[in-house]
């Protein structure tokens with residue numbers, strides 16, 4: 001790892017002003033992903049802007065929405081009693097990620113910007129279009145058990161690894177950012193992007209923008225929710241496939257449904273067609289099986305990850321069944 005400078009930012013505007021157009025200067029929050037990437041020489045900034053002193057840690061229950069600061073720790077959000085009551089899906093998804101120690105360091109903003117866990121991305125001896133544009137993709141035709149089955153391109157088949165982001169996509173969150181041109185908001189489902197020809201770009205954030213908070217509109221998803229994470233070990237492992245489900249049920253009839261998947265695409269994968277299919281239906285084993293099949297319509301495997309097509313359908317069915325039974 002090369003030597004670098006670290007500077008503590010005391011305001012959002014000074015943090016933004018410190019960042020250069022290339023990656024020679026980067027923000028650091030909990031450091032749980034960035035430091036690993038620096039140790040492996042995947043990124044090599046000259047200077048880090050430590051944003052931990054900024055006043056961006058609050059969880060606030062405002063009129064019609066919940067606001068969570070970008071520097072709130074993953075454990076702080078997951079264990080907040082009001083979040084557990086008002087946004088239980090978010091609390092469940094956060095608790096399914098990493099380990100308690102990592103959740104104590106990891107921040108909301110850092111979680112959104114964590115890089116893929118594709119093994120070729122972390123190995124600088126291997127080709128990877130995301131790490132070095134136009135160098136090739138080792139995973140296509142190589143080891144690709146964790147890879148995406150939706151929204152892939154000939155350039156990249158990596159998945160976004162976050163659990164938290166799957167719940168936020170399902171809950172229609174908004175991302176608030178501040179940059180040299182001022183402040184703006186981005187719909188959560190537009191924040192992460194598909195790889196296309198530019199897999200080096202994970203999201204729609206501009207280079208010098210700082211995430212300041214996320215907002216989640218109030219909803220009635222306080223009971224029939226579930227976050228199902230299928231992984232190789234029962235803790236401390238990324239999702240092979242995950243499903244976030246939030247249902248509103250009246251006399252066992254589904255009046256509203258939100259669904260998103262993790263481990264299947266370069267971004268949290270919202271299942272809007274399946275949501276529309278479920279609305280107005282009576283919750284039943286058969287309907288949830290049909291929803292599982294519909295949710296995986298159009299999925300494509302790359303060899304090692306072909307199992308995700310069946311696993312994904314079964315996981316959707318299982319997550320819906322558990323959510324409806326609460």
Ligand SMILES: Cc1cc2nc3c(=O)[nH]c(=O)nc-3n(C[C@H](O)[C@H](O)[C@H](O)COP(=O)(O)OP(=O)(O)OC[C@H]3O[C@@H](n4cnc5c(N)ncnc54)[C@H](O)[C@@H]3O)c2cc1C
Pocket residue numbers: 026027028029030031032033034035051070071074096097098099102105106107108109110111112113114161162163164209210211212236237238239
């Ligand atoms: C062993 C291990 C297991 C893990 N398992 C899981 C898991 O199962 N599920 C899961 O979801 N995650 C998992 N993680 C990932 C973990 O959740 C992320 O590393 C963490 O959320 C990143 O947050 P951070 O604050 O440490 O970010 P950092 O490492 O500090 O930063 C990450 C990136 O975000 C940028 N950044 C940070 N904050 C901001 C901001 N406010 N505005 C703009 N840019 C910003 C940094 O410049 C950097 O590029 C795991 C990590 C490890 C090490």
Ligand code: SF4
Pocket residue numbers: 116118119120121127128129130131136137138139140155156157158199
């Ligand atoms: S899938 Fe994406 S991250 Fe993985 S090797 Fe290919 S280009 Fe790199």
